[in-house]
Amino acid sequence: MTRFALLFWLLASGSALAAEPFARAAIEGGDEIVPGQQVRLTVDVFVPEFFTSPPQFPLFAVPNAMVTLPEERSFNLTQTIDGVQYSGIRRSYAIVPEASGPYTLPDVPIELGYAVDGKPTKATVTMPGISFTVGGNALPNEPVFATHGLTIEQSFDRDPAKLKAGDALSRTITITALDTQAMMIPPVETGSASGLQQYVKPPKIEDGIEIDRETAGRHTETIIYTAATAGTFDIPAVSYRWFDVDSKTEKTATLPDMKVTVGTAAAKEAIAPQLSQEENPSSRPRSIWLMAAIALALAAAVLIVRRLAPRFAAWRSKRQDIKDNSRSHHLHQTMQTIKNGSETEVYAALQAWASELGYRTIADWLARGSSADLKQQIDLLERKLFAAQVGTDIDRAPITKALVRHGTVIDEKKRSALPPLNPITADERSPA
Numbered sequence: 001m002t003r004f005a006l007l008f009w010l011l012a013s014g015s016a017l018a019a020e021p022f023a024r025a026a027i028e029g030g031d032e033i034v035p036g037q038q039v040r041l042t043v044d045v046f047v048p049e050f051f052t053s054p055p056q057f058p059l060f061a062v063p064n065a066m067v068t069l070p071e072e073r074s075f076n077l078t079q080t081i082d083g084v085q086y087s088g089i090r091r092s093y094a095i096v097p098e099a100s101g102p103y104t105l106p107d108v109p110i111e112l113g114y115a116v117d118g119k120p121t122k123a124t125v126t127m128p129g130i131s132f133t134v135g136g137n138a139l140p141n142e143p144v145f146a147t148h149g150l151t152i153e154q155s156f157d158r159d160p161a162k163l164k165a166g167d168a169l170s171r172t173i174t175i176t177a178l179d180t181q182a183m184m185i186p187p188v189e190t191g192s193a194s195g196l197q198q199y200v201k202p203p204k205i206e207d208g209i210e211i212d213r214e215t216a217g218r219h220t221e222t223i224i225y226t227a228a229t230a231g232t233f234d235i236p237a238v239s240y241r242w243f244d245v246d247s248k249t250e251k252t253a254t255l256p257d258m259k260v261t262v263g264t265a266a267a268k269e270a271i272a273p274q275l276s277q278e279e280n281p282s283s284r285p286r287s288i289w290l291m292a293a294i295a296l297a298l299a300a301a302v303l304i305v306r307r308l309a310p311r312f313a314a315w316r317s318k319r320q321d322i323k324d325n326s327r328s329h330h331l332h333q334t335m336q337t338i339k340n341g342s343e344t345e346v347y348a349a350l351q352a353w354a355s356e357l358g359y360r361t362i363a364d365w366l367a368r369g370s371s372a373d374l375k376q377q378i379d380l381l382e383r384k385l386f387a388a389q390v391g392t393d394i395d396r397a398p399i400t401k402a403l404v405r406h407g408t409v410i411d412e413k414k415r416s417a418l419p420p421l422n423p424i425t426a427d428e429r430s431p432a
Contacts, residue, residue, distance in 0.1 A: 019048040019082075019084045019086075020048070020123075021045070021046060021047040021048070021112065021114060021123050021125045022045075022046055022125055023043060023044065023045045023046070023110055023125040023126060023127045023128070024043075024044050024046075024127075024128065025041060025042065025043045025044075025105075025127050025128055025130050026041075026042050026130070027039060027040070027041055027042075027130060027132045028040040028041075028042055028092075032245075032248070033097065033132065033133070033134045033135075034134065034135070034146050034243060034245060035097055035098055035099055035100055035134055035135075035146070036096065036097075036098070036144065036145055036146040036243070037096070037097070037134075037146035037147070037243075037245050038094050038095070038096050038146075038147070038179065038180050038181065038184060039094070039095045039096070039097065039132065040092050040093070040094060040095075040179075041092065041093040041094075041095055041105070041130070042090060042091075042092050043057065043090065043091055043092070043093065043110075043127050044077060044088050044089075044090045045088060045089050045090075045110055045112060045125060046077070046079060046086040046087065046088040047086060047087055047088075047112065047114035047123075048084055048085070048086055048114065048115075048116075049085070049087065049114065049115045049116075050087045050114065050115055050382065050383055050386045051087060051089065051112060051113060051114050051115075051382070051385070051386025052113040052114055052115055052120035052121075052361075052363065052382060052386065053112060053113030053120070053122075053351075053361070053386075054074070054089060054112065054385075054386065055089055055091075055110050055111070055112040055125075056110060056111045056112070057069060057091050057093075057110060058108060058109070058110070060105070060106055060108050061106075062095065062103060062105060062106075064097060064098050064099045064101075064103075065095055065096060065097045065098060065103060066095070066096045066098070067093055067094070067095050068093070068094045068181065068183075069091070069093055069094075070092065070093075070094050070181060070207065070208075071207065071208070072091075072092065072208065074089050074090060074091050075089070075090040076088070076089060076090075077089065077090055087386060089386075094181055096184055097134040099134070100134050100135035101133070101134060101135065102131060102132075102133050102134075103131065103132055103133070103134060104129060104130075104131045105129050105130050105131070106129055107126050107127065107128060107129045108126065108127040109124050109125075109126055109127075110124065110125050110126070110127055111123075111124050112124070112125065113361075114386075119363075120361060120363045144241050144242055144243045144250065145177075145184075145185065145186050145241075145242045145243065146242070146243040146245050147177040147178060147179070147180045147242060147243075147244075147245065148177075148178040148179050148180075148244075148245055148246055149177065149178040149216075149244070149246070150175065150176065150177045150178075150240075150242050150244075150251075150253060151175075151176050151253070152173065152174070152175050152176075152188075152238075152240050152253040152254075152255060153173070153174045153255075154171060154172065154173045154174070154238075154255050155171075155172050155174075156169060156170065156171055156172075156258075157169070157170040157172075158170075160235075160258055160259065160260045160261070161259065161260070161261045162261070162263075163227065163260065163261065163262045163263065164262065164263050164264070164265045165227060165228060165229055165230050165262055165263070165264060165265040166226070166227075166228070166265050167226070167227070167262070168224055168225070168226050169224070169225040169226070169260065170222060170223075170224055170225075171222070171223045171224075171225065171235070172220065172221070172222050173188050173190070173220070173221045173222075173223070173238070173255065174218060174219075174220045175188065175218070175219045175220075175240070176209070176211070176216050176217070176218045176219075177216060177217055177218075177219075177242075178211065178214050178215070178216045179214065179215060179216070180216070180217045181207055181217050182205035182206055182207050182217035182218055182219050183205055183217075184217070185205075185217060185218075185219035187203060187219070187221060188221055188238055188240060189238070189239075190221075190223055190236070190238060191236040191238075192236075193225060193233055193234060193235045193236065193260070194233065194234065195227065195229075195231060195233040196225045196226065196227050196233050196235075196260065197225070197226045197227070197228070198223055198224065198225050198226075199223070199224045200221065200222070200223050200224075201221070201222040201223075201224070203219055203220060203221050204219075204220040204221075204222075205217070205218070205219055205220075206218040206220070225260065227260070227262040229262070230262050230263055230264045231262055232259060232260070232261050232262075233259075233260045233262065234257055234258070234259060234260070235257060235258040235259075235260060236257055237254060237255060237256055237257040238254060238255040239252050239253075239254050240252065240253040240254070240255075327356065330352075330353070330356055331353075331403060333349075334349045334350070334352070334353045334403060335400055335403055335404070337349040338350075338396050338399050338400050338403070339396060339400065343381060343384060343385060343394065344385060346381065346394075346396070346399075347381055347382070347385055350362055350378065350399070353403065362378060366378065371398065371402055373395075373398035373402075374398055374399060374402040376398075377394050377395055377396075377398050377399055378399070380394050381394050
């Protein structure tokens with residue numbers, strides 16, 4: 001019986017010792033991908049027990065494709081494998097292939113930190129290379145923008161039929177595409193309106209827009225039209241070609257043309273000047289000398305300001321840099337983040353503060369005599385963030401109190417408590 005128990009313990013220990021971090025990857029919606037279609041690469045990273053620092057997902061290059069890492073929050077995962085509980089973090093890349101053919105993604109190293117017997121350990125896992133093919137039975141005749149769903153809308157800031165000469169008309173065109181980054185949405189060809197001057201503002205792009213439980217990107221363009229003379233003018237219609245990856249068909253979204261009617265600007269009544277009925281001729285020289293003195297004083301003031309302004313600006317910038325880079329300023333920012341920030345922001349701020357104090361990690365900082373309350377709260381924070389454990393919220397007061405106490409110690413260390421290197425006695429002789 002004892003031998004059996006020992007054998008079981010050795011097998012269990014061997015299984016636990018063999019537990020190592022790993023990564024896996026998958027292509028979402030990999031059937032009949034067409035050029036220009038955004039493909040999502042989902043990467044899951046797992047570690048035994050829990051993370052001590054989150055995985056660092058790097059960008060990588062793929063020939064004939066653009067790879068980005070969208071600003072989306074990561075997802076926490078848990079999984080039990082061979083009796084070992086793993087914690088995982090999921091992130092997604094966006095890949096847009098530009099041509100038909102096979103694509104092979106490289107092996108990507110991902111750095112992370114996890115706990116081994118309660119101690120933080122650095123490790124690197126490899127995202128396995130994965131392949132997919134672009135090109136199906138329903139390829140478009142020529143490269144066009146491909147997406148799952150698209151809408152195009154336009155609006156005007158005023159009635160185009162009630163303008164006056166000199167008025168400005170603002171036209172806003174909005175393109176929304178599902179499961180697509182806004183930067184990938186092509187601009188609109190608006191053409192030119194004969195007889196109207198037009199100015200196109202820089203486009204506005206927005207990601208992460210929620211539409212019926214789906215995520216979309218939005219591209220917004222604003223065109224300003226002005227007319228110097230009265231008349232009737234045409235703003236041309238818009239045709240926007242795109243490829244629907246759901247129905248595997250080419251489509252065209254359109255906006256109708258618009259008539260613009262500009263009337264004659266209303267004449268404004270002029271205000272007749274009122275002349276003084278009595279004017280003293282002897283006051284003219286005095287007024288001229290007074291105006292000359294004021295002009296001279298203004299010129300002198302402008303000259304002084306021009307000479308002193310660069311020096312003042314440099315002095316002010318230097319003072320601001322000193323303040324922004326001071327440890328007390330960093331301490332104040334860290335405390336504000338701990339009081340009002342999310343748990344992810346709190347952990348990032350604590351990492352930055354530990355680095356500010358000269359420690360490589362938060363664990364190194366805690367090992368140098370931190371309070372038990374502070375260690376307890378940071379341990380709770382790490383388990384919630386990296387081990388996907390649900391529990392009570394962290395108590396921010398002990399963390400803030402520890403930072404205040406440590407900041408005071410740092411300030412006291414700035415004043416040296418050592419005696420002078422060469423002390424002088426009262427009779428100005430060095431003591432024996």
